[in-house]
Amino acid sequence: MRVAVAQMTSTSSIDLNFATCQRLAREAADAGVKLLSLPECFSFIGRRGDEALAIAEPLDGPIFRRYQALARDLGLWLSLGGFQEKGPDEDHAYNTHVLLDDLGSVRSCYRKVHLFDVDVPGGPVLKESNRTAPGTQVVTAQSPVGTLGLTICYDLRFPELYQRLRFTENAQVLLVPSAFTRKTGEAHWELLLRARAVETQCYVLAAAQSGKHNDLRESYGDAMIIDPWGSVVARCPDRLVTGIAVADIDEELLKTVRRNMPIAEHRKYNIYGSDRQLSTL
Template sequence: MFFPLFSLLGFTFEHTIVCDRLWTPKGMAMALHALPPLVKVAVAQMTAISDTNANFITCARLVQEAAAAGVKLLSLPECFSFIGSRDGEALGIAEPLTGPIMKRYQSLAREAGLWLALGGFQEKGPDDKHIYNTHVLLDDYGRICSSYRKIHLFDVDVPGGPVLKESNNTAPGSEVVVANCPAGKLGLTVCYDLRFPELYQRLRFAENAEVLLVPSAFTKKTGEAHWELLLRARAVETQCYVLAAAQAGKHNDKRESYGDAMIIDPWGTVIARLPDKLVTGIAVAQVDLSMLQAIRLRMPIEQHRRYDIYGPSCPQQVPSKGDEKHSSL
């Protein structure tokens, strides 16, 4: 893939050599041999409803489509397995991560032989009145590698849109989560997190994330105004790939999501998206970590950060959970 804008920083060919001493035929051959392989990733777009079996059938079809395309990591959107029509309905279907719903998705990942990021699962919470909105990462054997409980809860009266108060029935998480996978080091987030750049600064500059996952169910009103804008901003300011799976269309009479699932590269370019904001399907692109490394080398914003003036933007007192060993769940 060729990126014309890279000429502004001296990028002149697909796999950029990042050291001046390698600008020789022998040096370029050695460097190209050492570059990490390109990895296919995908984001899903769907319209979940209040039927976990119907949603599983939709997700299974998307997983099969991704596997056929050679995808190594597929990201499903927030609430992939259930979106209710009444406030508090998710409490009735919430399960621990050892429950039967999760086991079906573990089998799905294992049978397809790909990594599966489950963007927002209704995990049984700390009490009978609350769940966790949990982003679960499965490896290609179906094992749970990492889980992130959504930190920022959507308690908003959307101008011209619905009034949503996620905290009524959802407890917030308290840990930042990163995990290694074939596509690079992943930073796990969920939907409303996108509006809080401090989290993404932490994932990039303290945890060294390379790929940020932002599975979402953005409202139609906020999506029209801010969805792509915020995603591209997070990519540029962190120099990371951003994978944004999305819920789309009308889930019921009360709930409608914006859609527009997309993948953005570390230069802020949208490199994949579905042709329609409402269609069910996947968007596929390649993660090129050599390109990411070249951007970070030529524009070293990590070195230019002025902690002496504005203080640390990634406070270390916030717990971090990353690079976990495979769980037996």
């Protein structure tokens, strides 16, 4: 059950971004990959928030259909890690993580719940909620590589979501496509990813945006795959270079980790409640 995560530097050119994704998808297919995870904002990153709003479209629009055709042509499952989907009103889009199967059909959609509204010390001021509407649902999906838990970027800082995905929704593989800022990525990217893997005993697939998208925005990169014991089993050799990292999902390892460290059985619901009570999602 071979998987891959992509690392790329998206720009405001929809055509160039698609060409990059197409090249990476072909590389993954040639490597025997069954599922490729693309990062957040894989199809477009503009200089201003209103640019993303302007190109947002429904999930049957012309940009989206190109990626459906790509999945179908290569016989490859694609995790589209954050697509600008037409939102609930003219002023807001959704940041939507879409799972496509190898026929190009939509299997599941997750709209980003936690929006990145922060002023990073020494970094940019970003307020995602100005142009993005939040989602309201926890989402999993069945796939050839296991039960997937769909998340996006800033969600990584909220362990309750991942606890819910594992202990209530029975996820085995967590998808965390991202566009982490350079400042926050240096401090917390790998740390948080490995923590989510250890506390849920899941594989974590972390596709990443990297490098300078324009004069105002830069992403950290460092796409990687982490196993249920918290070990990094694959990562791009250079955090700023476009490429993929490939690994195999070892179902026996996942079972062994969960059997030898049975945290699901040791959870004290009588003290701190169920995952559904802990989370308002």
